[in-house]
Amino acid sequence: MSDNSNSKTYKSRSDYRHFITIPTRWMDNDVYGHVNNVQYYSYFDTAVNRYLIDQGVLDIHHSEVIGLVVKTQCNYFRSIAFPEDVTAGVAVSKLGNSSVCYEIGLFKDGETDAAAQGHFIHVYVDRASQRPVALPTALRTVLEQIAS
Template sequence: MKPEPAHRSTYAHFQPITTRWMDNDVYGHVNNVVYYSYFDTVVNTYLIKAGVLDIEAGSTIGLVIETQCNYFSSLTFPDTVVAGLRVAKLGNSSVRYEVGLFSNDDETAAAQGHFVHVYVDRETRRPVPLPQALRHALEQLVVGQPEAINQH
């Protein structure tokens, strides 16, 4: 069963993303693969600004192991996409991010989905416990679901 579009109020963090001319496809709307780029943009920008992701030298990196997106209405150039971000599940070495994409000032999502990162050692690519600073930054994104946090 397809979910209903989420409301802005169900997200903890927001980031505007400017659409580009090249984001539109021949059907006159943002192509579906670009939505995943928006997901990556909001998550990684949040982590970099929180000081918990060093993309060049950090010893821990997140690898995407699962993605999904539901589309409700079209995004088009020259819209501003507002990406809402929350954490739905915070495990020992993994996190499930949920992202809502809102067109301009719309209150309901044009699209929403999730992806799961497993955090691994950069060199060995083996799972590692979330570093404490990363866990703290991610806890700020948990909305109304204290059971979503695994303290182990």
Template sequence: MRPEAKKRSDFNHFHTITTRWMDNDAYGHVNNVVYYSWFDTVVNQFLIANDVLDIEHSNVIGLVIETQCNYFASVAFPERVTAGLRVTKLGNSSVRYEVGIFREDEESASAQGHFVHVYVDRESRRPAAIPEPMRALLQTITVTE
């Protein structure tokens, strides 16, 4: 069963992204791999902007172990998109982010998917508990369905 496109109101944090000429593929729309880059961008922007992740020095780092995306409508350069972000599962060392990609000012997602991070110790690469400041921040965008 195909999922329905989520609405902007389903998300708690937003980040505007400008499409680039190179994002388009031969078919005249943004290539599917670019969406995964946008997922990565909105997640890390949220963590870095809120001072809970220092990509060079944090003791723990998030490794992506799973991604998935459904596409509902094409996006093309030079459109502006907004990535909506929410958390749907917050474990001891893992978090499941859900992301919606919204074209221009549209209310329904053009694409949506999820992105799972497992947090690990930077040196040993063994699973590590999500630090409390990060956990507290992630709880601010956590939803239950």
């Protein structure tokens, strides 16, 4: 599944700072018997937002500052299939004034090399105006804890 012309290499669990286990669901599989590619992006979103919620810097209903995804990418190396659990590793590779680049690796149980890896960029905006704002101090502090 990997693109041999791609200069990216497999990342391992040691490249990530925070981990969350996500169970696959029956509906995640496609007709080919593995998790459909669009579900990987859902796992990315779940891992990042769960981290932010658990750290107390995101209230999905009331936070004045929210992150909007403006770019995303995924490289697929090995298939994942229901009923496997996926361990998502999360790290921050770039922390800007109003944006963050999250790196995410998806790992099958017990494996050290990522089955898939990717990134997405959040631009943080004021919820009401949808205009970019500087990262709040508490959010920046939490993100610095998982910076690579």
